[in-house]
Amino acid sequence: MPSRISDCLRANPVYIHHKQLDLNLVKGLPDSHAWTNLQDDYPSVYLCTVETVPVVDLDDKKVLDLVGHACKTWGVFQVRNHGISKILLDEIESTGKRLFSLPMHQKLKASRSPDGISGYGLARISSFFPKIMWSEGFTIIGSPVEHAHQLWPQDCTKFCDVIQEYEKEMKKLARKLILLILGSLGLTEEDVKWAGPEGAFEGGSAALQFNSYPVCPEPDRAMGLAAHTDSTILTILHQNNTSGLQVLRDGNGWVTVPPLPGALVVNIGDLLHILSNGLYPSVLHRVIVNRTQYRLSIAYLYGPQSTVKVSPLHKLIDQGHPPLYGTVTWSEYLGTKAKYFDKALSSIRIYAPLNGFGDTDDHKGVTAG
Numbered sequence: 001m002p003s004r005i006s007d008c009l010r011a012n013p014v015y016i017h018h019k020q021l022d023l024n025l026v027k028g029l030p031d032s033h034a035w036t037n038l039q040d041d042y043p044s045v046y047l048c049t050v051e052t053v054p055v056v057d058l059d060d061k062k063v064l065d066l067v068g069h070a071c072k073t074w075g076v077f078q079v080r081n082h083g084i085s086k087i088l089l090d091e092i093e094s095t096g097k098r099l100f101s102l103p104m105h106q107k108l109k110a111s112r113s114p115d116g117i118s119g120y121g122l123a124r125i126s127s128f129f130p131k132i133m134w135s136e137g138f139t140i141i142g143s144p145v146e147h148a149h150q151l152w153p154q155d156c157t158k159f160c161d162v163i164q165e166y167e168k169e170m171k172k173l174a175r176k177l178i179l180l181i182l183g184s185l186g187l188t189e190e191d192v193k194w195a196g197p198e199g200a201f202e203g204g205s206a207a208l209q210f211n212s213y214p215v216c217p218e219p220d221r222a223m224g225l226a227a228h229t230d231s232t233i234l235t236i237l238h239q240n241n242t243s244g245l246q247v248l249r250d251g252n253g254w255v256t257v258p259p260l261p262g263a264l265v266v267n268i269g270d271l272l273h274i275l276s277n278g279l280y281p282s283v284l285h286r287v288i289v290n291r292t293q294y295r296l297s298i299a300y301l302y303g304p305q306s307t308v309k310v311s312p313l314h315k316l317i318d319q320g321h322p323p324l325y326g327t328v329t330w331s332e333y334l335g336t337k338a339k340y341f342d343k344a345l346s347s348i349r350i351y352a353p354l355n356g357f358g359d360t361d362d363h364k365g366v367t368a369g
């Protein structure tokens with residue numbers, strides 16, 4: 001049984017048959033990248049007409065209420081006063097820019113192999129779509145040294161140092177956020193068996209995902225990253241100052257998550273959806289591209305140790321609130337996601353009442369492709 005995220009991703013390979021183009025050199029939108037039914041999807045809801053994605057100051061006295069409200073109603077929020085220095089955020093951003101601005105032949109030296117987990121390539125979810133997304137990615141799980149050396153044979157020390165520092169700080173923030181989220185549910189780390197003896201979630205594991213969205217000649221027919229939920233407990237995302245990330249609001253329309261200087265975006269992932277017994281639904285999100293501005297994002301994808309059993313937390317279960325989901329390990333869930341993608345949560349649903357209790361529709365399915 002694999003115990004680290006790297007092992008369980010390897011155990012669930014995703015084969016991507018699309019070929020990576022150098023998007024910076026392409027003049028028009030190739031047919032391979034032209035998405036046909038984008039307009040059949042939900043409309044984009046313009047920010048002037050709706051409430052905006054919540055922004056939570058972690059130093060706010062009412063932080064538990066704010067976090068709880070954001071998780072329940074949006075599944076996403078931005079955080080300020082999160083403790084990550086501006087210097088480090090600038091450094092990770094310029095590291096990403098440096099990486100993606102390497103010549104294609106150099107980036108391809110660090111390609112993610114077909115059954116591999118780390119390295120340069122298309123998004124893992126690409127295999128579920130007939131068209132190719134207007135983006136490129138670089139995934140780091142475990143040590144970045146091998147791939148960094150392929151990218152910069154002369155000297156990759158700086159790259160590795162920044163990654164290591166960023167991952168260390170992100171891990172601390174992820175634990176802090178989990179404690180706040182538990183607090184907002186009236187729970188503590190003692191209510192989570194796998195939080196470990198110190199209640200510090202020591203065994204948690206993570207991936208760092210760099211996403212690059214070059215400017216696009218026909219943004220209305222292209223898709224940066226197709227709609228998906230993250231298979232994590234939570235994801236912490238740094239975006240540069242170009243907007244593009246959108247979240248589905250109440251199954252009605254796409255709302256942009258505007259870049260706020262210094263703020264980080266927190267997405268609720270599928271494992272928290274399960275742990276909270278559907279109280280905090282994972283957020284469906286996607287990325288659109290634009291004609292003039294380059295976009296970069298860095299996602300820290302955080303989950304438990306991959307063999308611990310994740311199920312709705314006991315204290316959230318009673319006669320009126322039966323467990324809606326079965327027990328899965330992260331490893332098993334990644335396997336389910338690799339098979340069923342947007343139906344993965346529904347596929348492990350064990351209780352779908354007819355009397356109106358609960359939300360039988362885990363996510364109001366989106367088909368963009």
Ligand SMILES: O=C(O)CCC(=O)C(=O)O
Pocket residue numbers: 209211225230237239244245285286287296297299
């Ligand atoms: O680029 C973004 O803003 C979103 C990235 C994302 O959703 C992911 O890496 O899972």
Ligand SMILES: [Fe+2]
Pocket residue numbers: 228229230235285
């Ligand atoms: Fe995502």
